[in-house]
Amino acid sequence: MEDYHVAKFAQLREHELGLFAIYDGHLGDSVLCYLQKHWxxxxxxxxxxxxxxxxxxxKAYEKTDQAILSHNLDSGRGGSTAxxxxxxxxxxxxxxxxGDSRAVLSKKGQAKQMSIxxxxxxxxxxxxxxxxFVSIMPGDFARVNGQLAVSRAFGDKNLKSHLRSDPDIKTADIDSDTELLILASDGLWKVMSNQEAVDIAKKAKDPLRVAKQLMAEALNRDSKDDISCIVVRFKG
Structure with a gap:
């Protein structure tokens, strides 16, 4: 289990900012420590x-990736999706x-994927x-140079010339029809569709309880990967 998460609110320039993140690391946690502190x-x-x-x-994604690489964390082997x-x-x-951690928004009970x-x-x-090159060993996932199972990530210095670290970005207006946001690592999404996650999340008002239910359901479905989950419920 090499995940970190952030879920907090901050006041800045008379604005309220909700800051949420899931980092799914690999090959050590020094990269994750940097992400948690600085992203x-x-x-x-x-x-x-x-x-x-x-x-x-x-720019923040680019700056973060460059900082991780320049610090030579984990001798260049460590990395993370986000x-x-x-x-x-x-x-x-x-x-x-x-990478393959995902964000899903619920509007009028319908799941809308907010990440790629x-x-x-x-x-x-x-x-x-x-x-x-991309290789597939019997019984395994496709991997970059036989090592990494995603095409974009922070860090991974020994693979960086083959990887991208630029993000896909999406935006949405939060209105009275917007119910909740789910962020989770791929251990959840490998065994659960976006709509299934939203349908489970709609059944309880407490977002912490919902996050725990989603993780428990992923385990019940025999997920074999890291499972981290944040649920944000909107007031509307």
Whole structure:
């Protein structure tokens, strides 16, 4: 289990910011420690965040990746995927991700995926164009150079020339029809559809209880991967 999560609120420039993230690490936790301490600060210290949040988030992902690589954490072997969400004044949601952790929004009970799974079957061309290769061993997942099962990640210095670390970014207005947001690592999504997760989450009002129910259900379905989950319930 090499996951970290962030779920907190902060006041900045007379704005209330909800800061949420799931980091699914691999090959040690030093990269995760860096992400937990510094990722959101890389955004909030950027003046451009208040005029162009999307560009600011992209720059923060790039800055974070460069910092991890320059610190040579875990001798360059460690890395992490990420799904992050910033809620501004309870009204505007910005979601970004690299890797296969996922964010799902519920509006009128309907699941809407707010992130893109960066899997090798969809981004194989990018890996090969960068000089890498994708291999599949019997009984295993497709992997970059036989090592990593996603096409984008923070860190992974020994694979970085073949990987991307730029995020996909989506935004949504939070209105009276918006019920909740689920962020989770791939251990949940490998055994559960977006709509199944939303249907379970709608049954209870306490978001902490819902997160625990989702994780328990993933275990009941025999998930073999890391399972971390955050549920954000909106007031509307």
């Amino acid at each position: 959101f600060s890389n955004i909030l210290e950027d003046e451009e965040f208040w005029t162009d949040p999307g560009r600011s988030i992209s 799904v992050t969400a910033i809620l501004i004044d309870g009204q505007k949601l910005w979601v970004a991700n690299i 799974d960066h899997e090798l079957n969809t981004e194989r061309g990018s890996i090969e164009n960068r000089g890498g």
